[in-house]
Amino acid sequence: MPRSPSNNTLIPLLRKLSEKLGEQQAKNELRWMVDHVHAALDDSGQRQVSRLEKSAHRAARIWRDQPARSAAEVEQDNIRFSTVQWAWLRQAVSDRTEKHKPLQYILGNQPFGKANISLRPPVLIPRWETEEWMLRLVGMLNTHMESLSADGGKPRPLNILDACTGTGCIALGMACGLEPESAVISGIDIADEAIALAEENLALNSLLAKNKVQFHKLDLQSPDASSQLLEVQPCWDIVVSNPPYVTPSEYGQLDPDVKEWEDIRALVPMPYSTDPKTVNLKDLDPSGIAFIAHLAKLARDIGVSDNGVSKIAGTSIPRLVVEVGGKLQTEPVCQALHDHGFNSTEVWKDMAGNERVVLGYVKV
Numbered sequence: 001m002p003r004s005p006s007n008n009t010l011i012p013l014l015r016k017l018s019e020k021l022g023e024q025q026a027k028n029e030l031r032w033m034v035d036h037v038h039a040a041l042d043d044s045g046q047r048q049v050s051r052l053e054k055s056a057h058r059a060a061r062i063w064r065d066q067p068a069r070s071a072a073e074v075e076q077d078n079i080r081f082s083t084v085q086w087a088w089l090r091q092a093v094s095d096r097t098e099k100h101k102p103l104q105y106i107l108g109n110q111p112f113g114k115a116n117i118s119l120r121p122p123v124l125i126p127r128w129e130t131e132e133w134m135l136r137l138v139g140m141l142n143t144h145m146e147s148l149s150a151d152g153g154k155p156r157p158l159n160i161l162d163a164c165t166g167t168g169c170i171a172l173g174m175a176c177g178l179e180p181e182s183a184v185i186s187g188i189d190i191a192d193e194a195i196a197l198a199e200e201n202l203a204l205n206s207l208l209a210k211n212k213v214q215f216h217k218l219d220l221q222s223p224d225a226s227s228q229l230l231e232v233q234p235c236w237d238i239v240v241s242n243p244p245y246v247t248p249s250e251y252g253q254l255d256p257d258v259k260e261w262e263d264i265r266a267l268v269p270m271p272y273s274t275d276p277k278t279v280n281l282k283d284l285d286p287s288g289i290a291f292i293a294h295l296a297k298l299a300r301d302i303g304v305s306d307n308g309v310s311k312i313a314g315t316s317i318p319r320l321v322v323e324v325g326g327k328l329q330t331e332p333v334c335q336a337l338h339d340h341g342f343n344s345t346e347v348w349k350d351m352a353g354n355e356r357v358v359l360g361y362v363k364v
Helices: 011-021 023-040 049-059 071-076 083-098 103-107 128-152 169-177 192-204 225-232 248-252 290-301 327-339
Strands: 109-112 115-118 158-163 183-189 212-217 238-241 320-323 344-349 355-361
Touching: 011 023, 011 083, 023 083, 023 103, 083 103, 103 109, 109 169, 115 169, 115 192, 128 169, 128 238, 128 320, 128 355, 158 169, 169 183, 169 192, 169 212, 169 238, 183 192, 192 212, 225 290, 238 290, 290 320, 290 327, 327 344, 327 355
Parallel strands: 158 183, 158 238, 183 212, 238 320
Antiparallel strands: 109 115, 320 355, 344 355
């Protein structure tokens, strides 16, 4: 395949990105695009499946704050771009600057723990904060299950509900990180697009996942949600969730990169049967915790806060783990968990020092 003309350089693309993002972020994002186009596309523009994992791990730099390659290294790649690869880069920069398309959607995949996650709008893009607490929780659960094994044989697998699963990143990240056959994880989401993508990611990670994962479409706010969940699994041990918790006022201030691309239902909690296309943000819960409070009640209704139902979980591991939007939500979320049978709570901070996760326990 012929290479692009020698007068093609990255400078015009960098200039265009800089006008939108600022010089430093533009340099970083262009380097990531260059890494991706070499790792994931051949000269004909076809995706190289065997190289997507490499591309995904390069994309991890986007949100793990690892340094991208130097400008000199990128410029050396100029002569190695095919015509098709140049076309991809130009389209990517156009989508980023003119359509506000998030870089993660442009690259199309990213790692999440040990899993590789494909991304596609409008399904919520996994954030590093979520990956961070997921990995911490996996370590806690592995320690718990090892202690049970040491005390009296191999315990049954934990039944874990991943509410608002989106891409399936939490469910699949846990399935890949937990010890083999120590959990059965069920991801639930209201959106057809999310379930379809989660199923694709399950297939993509079939050789990496060491625990059973299944996905189901279900509105967790429907009147019969608890009975439907008990049909999926008669005994639930733990509920985990990155739920919608963005307040209406916060949503109004989000960048177009988020508002114009990601499903509002994954960001802002809405009452049952609300049409997201016609909703008035002024009518929504100003605190952003309405869905989390509902999830605490739902967890109680399916027996998660009942020690008699979930003996294997014991008192040393959390029964409900929910991501929150910071310290303004922490106290009311803790109270909501207490109101529904979780008599002890804990708060985890993320690496940036923000209160990020509330954990509910059932202590004797």
